[in-house]
Amino acid sequence: MHHEYNIVGGDFTRAGYASSQVKKILRNLDVDTAIIKRTVIAAYEAEVNIVAHAYNGIITLDIDADSIRIVLDDMGPGIEDIEQAMQEGYSTASDKVREMGFGAGMGLSNIKRNADELRINSEVGRGTQVEIVMYR
Amino acid sequence: MKVKDIVHLLDLTVYSGEQGLDREVTGGYVSDLLSDVMGRADTGQLWVTLQTHKNVMAIASLKDLSAVLLVNKQKPDANTAEQSNEEGIPILGTTMGAFEVTGKLYELIR
Structure with missing residues (x-):
């Protein structure tokens, strides 16, 4: 099963829409509640990262009998130092984004804590790809 | 305890x-x-916050929270209230600050 969602950078009014669709799909498939909860946390944080940092992006969701795979591809500034970005509390978010309660440097660690597999590839000046895999 | 009981008891x-x-x-x-x-x-948890923008409801919905309680006389943005109506997750308000209202809530639902 394959689904795709387009994400527009900077449009916070739509942030979380793709993640809510992912949640609905997993619920309809009767995926275990604990797995849905972890998937939703990881998907939302990764979706918000595109909205907060990138110009635009595509989220793809692929589900088979064994796994749930979410790939988030964005065109954006990229991440210079992924290890540093993974540190809890580190953030490059703007003041505006922080005032909304985002950008506390907790997003990537939330993803890491909840995903069964996490891969991040990034090219400065081009964009970032985040791959999240959950085992069913 | 239901959301409406808390609304009544704390005059929200x-x-x-x-x-x-x-x-x-x-x-x-x-x-x-x-x-x-x-x-x-x-x-099922009730979320106490001063954030009023629409993303609050995205989170409340994704996490299946029972309600959102805005402190210090904060009011939800129009599109936040709209999404709350669509999701059926209440947004409540109080004149109390987070410390005071959380103390009262803790006594009610601990």
């Missing part, structure tokens, strides 16, 4: 999402950092 304002007043409140979470709530709040 109901801004939106009235159809969700029968939701069961299983606990509470107090934070203004959205990733903190996303990562640590759990199903």
Whole structure:
């Protein structure tokens, strides 16, 4: 099963829409509640990262009998130092984004804590790809 | 305890999402950092915050929270209230600050 969602950078009014669709799909498939909860946390944080940092992006969701795979591809500034970005509390978010309660440097660690597999590839000046895999 | 019981006992304002007043409140979470709530709040909890923008409802819905309680006379943005009505997750309000209202909530639902 394959689904795709387009994400527009900077449009916070739509942030979380793709993640809510992912949640609905997993619920309809009767995926275990604990797995849905972890998937939703990881998907939302990764979706918000595109909205907060990138110009635009595509989220793809692929589900088979064994796994749930979410790939988030964005065109954006990229991440210079992924290890540093993974540190809890580190953030490059703007003041505006922080005032909304985002950008506390907790997003990537939330993803890491909840995903069964996490891969991040990034090219400065081009964009970032985040791959999240959950085992069913 | 239901959301409507807490509304009555603490004399809270109901801004939106009235159809969700029968939701069961299983606990509470107090934070203004959205990733903190996303990562640590759990199903059925009542979220105490001063954030009023629409992303609050995205999180409340994704986490299946029972209600959102805005402190210090904060009111939800128009599109926040709209989404609360669509989701059936109430947004409540109080003149109390987070410390005071959380203390009272803790006595009610601990």
